[in-house]
Amino acid sequence: MYVLASYIIVEKYFFIKRKGYANAPKVELEYVVVHLDLKGAPPKLAYLASLLPMMKKHGVNGLLIEYEDMFPYDGVLENLRRWNSYKKEELHAYLVAAVSSGFEIIPLIQTFGHMEFALKHPHYDFLREAPKFPESICPSILESQHFLEEMIKQIISFHQKIAPLNYIHVGCDEVSPINKCNLCRRRNSTNEELLTEHVHFLVETVHLLSPTTTVLIWDDMYRDVKPMDCSNLILTDTEVVYWDFTAKPHEDVHINMNKYGRMFDNIWIATAFKGADGRESILPDLNVRFYNHLYWLDFIFNYGTMKKLYKFKGIILTGWSRYDHDSPLCEILPASIPSLIINLILIQKYTSGIVVENMNELDVFIDEHIENNLDSSLLCQNRSKRFLNAFNSKKCRYEESDLYTTLQLLSNAYKCFVLKNNASNDDESSIEYENVGNVQNQMETCLRIFNELCKITFDKEIIGLLSDYFENEVILEYIRSKIRSLQENIKRIVPIFSIK
Numbered sequence: 001m002y003v004l005a006s007y008i009i010v011e012k013y014f015f016i017k018r019k020g021y022a023n024a025p026k027v028e029l030e031y032v033v034v035h036l037d038l039k040g041a042p043p044k045l046a047y048l049a050s051l052l053p054m055m056k057k058h059g060v061n062g063l064l065i066e067y068e069d070m071f072p073y074d075g076v077l078e079n080l081r082r083w084n085s086y087k088k089e090e091l092h093a094y095l096v097a098a099v100s101s102g103f104e105i106i107p108l109i110q111t112f113g114h115m116e117f118a119l120k121h122p123h124y125d126f127l128r129e130a131p132k133f134p135e136s137i138c139p140s141i142l143e144s145q146h147f148l149e150e151m152i153k154q155i156i157s158f159h160q161k162i163a164p165l166n167y168i169h170v171g172c173d174e175v176s177p178i179n180k181c182n183l184c185r186r187r188n189s190t191n192e193e194l195l196t197e198h199v200h201f202l203v204e205t206v207h208l209l210s211p212t213t214t215v216l217i218w219d220d221m222y223r224d225v226k227p228m229d230c231s232n233l234i235l236t237d238t239e240v241v242y243w244d245f246t247a248k249p250h251e252d253v254h255i256n257m258n259k260y261g262r263m264f265d266n267i268w269i270a271t272a273f274k275g276a277d278g279r280e281s282i283l284p285d286l287n288v289r290f291y292n293h294l295y296w297l298d299f300i301f302n303y304g305t306m307k308k309l310y311k312f313k314g315i316i317l318t319g320w321s322r323y324d325h326d327s328p329l330c331e332i333l334p335a336s337i338p339s340l341i342i343n344l345i346l347i348q349k350y351t352s353g354i355v356v357e358n359m360n361e362l363d364v365f366i367d368e369h370i371e372n373n374l375d376s377s378l379l380c381q382n383r384s385k386r387f388l389n390a391f392n393s394k395k396c397r398y399e400e401s402d403l404y405t406t407l408q409l410l411s412n413a414y415k416c417f418v419l420k421n422n423a424s425n426d427d428e429s430s431i432e433y434e435n436v437g438n439v440q441n442q443m444e445t446c447l448r449i450f451n452e453l454c455k456i457t458f459d460k461e462i463i464g465l466l467s468d469y470f471e472n473e474v475i476l477e478y479i480r481s482k483i484r485s486l487q488e489n490i491k492r493i494v495p496i497f498s499i500k
């Protein structure tokens with residue numbers, strides 16, 4: 001999901017100037033969905049359950065649950081499940097609670113690319129598109145189809161015991177390698193044709209089990225299709241989820257939207273509230289996350305509500321836990337609650353007819369419509385405003401605020417001390433500093449952060465703060481990937497800083 005995403009410093013995006021929409025027509029979105037990415041680091045279900053009332057209060061009515069290896073597969077697929085995957089009964093109880101609170105449950109399973117969780121097993125490696133790469137499954141092998149049919153069957157059967165399954169997301173993003181093996185190449189199809197044929201198979205499989213379920217797919221594999229060629233790629237009974245996590249629209253957005261409007265019945269938009277600000281990021285960049293949501297809402301308002309060019313079915317706030325199966329953990333869910341709430345408040349404004357009239361007055365809009373609501377939601381008092389500059393969690397009393405405060409220090413320390421080493425790790429002259437630029441100019445800030453770090457026993461502090469949200473294995477991984485690497489890098493950098 002991230003190869004195409006770029007992590008840019010926010011510049012103000014020049015939106016079309018409008019006036020007179022203080023009571024604008026409402027942005028109509030049937031679904032506001034939060035993505036729960038469980039990749040190998042699932043939050044405790046009790047914690048996920050505790051978030052339901054907050055999400056509901058802020059207008060969420062759907063959950064896109066990306067199970068990967070956390071789904072309790074059984075029978076012939078038993079070896080797909082991670083040893084600490086959710087137990088059937090517990091997952092069932094959580095989903096029942098969510099459905100009873102009015103949430104639409106949309107399971108997400110990868111069925112083409114990003115299939116490392118399955119294809120890494122020797123038992124399934126013969127299904128790979130390219131023998132050395134566990135990312136993609138070959139769609140031309142009969143056994144691949146049987147394997148995917150079984151996955152889909154178990155997912156649908158489990159969810160239908162709880163509520164009718166209206167949607168299932170089958171992934172299909174960033175499929176690479178694709179169309180490489182002899183079987184696929186003999187089909188003499190373009191990558192997009194191959195994908196379309198594969199999605200037809202997936203839709204048929206889903207409909208045999210559940211005729212009323214609509215299939216969702218990510219859009220990115222169709223971005224390079226020329227508009228004149230998309231008539232061969234029309235997918236009925238399939239809806240596309242157009243994802244872009246950057247802070248300003250990609251220049252091809254209009255061309256793509258025009259294609260998708262012709263190829264699919266409905267278009268969904270996917271933003272990101274976490275997991276799109278760097279592979280090793282500790283906290284979401286509130287600034288980038290806000291502009292990402294703002295530009296998409298402005299787009300939907302302009303082209304869905306006002307010009308009625310496209311029908312936007314819903315918005316999915318994605319929250320990635322890792323960039324892929326083997327990547328380190330990025331921002332964890334409890335550290336991303338402020339980002340989630342800020343952007344849900346923004347969506348609620350647009351869906352109730354309060355939109356940004358003029359981007360030159362964005363600060364006024366934020367003061368009037370976002371900041372106070374944020375204070376109220378996160379129990380903050382006398383927080384120095386605005387969140388776009390810095391979010392002062394010390395002034396807030398929401399459940400995860402202490403964690404946020406500690407991780408802010410960790411995040412700042414990363415910016416000072418986490419290094420990008422070149423091939424030779426021992427060559428200190430090759431050290432580069434992430435996000436800091438000129439180290440000398442940042443010396444004073446980094447020294448202050450270093451001194452603050454010295455006062456904290458991070459391991460203990462983090463274990464205490466995370467134990468409400470994650471099992472030990474996840475916490476240990478977090479400490480290993482974030483704190484150990486920080487400590488090691490500090491050890492290396494201290495001589496350079498001449499700190500005793």
Ligand SMILES: [Zn+2]
Pocket residue numbers: 129137138139140141179180181182183184185
């Ligand atoms: Zn193949």
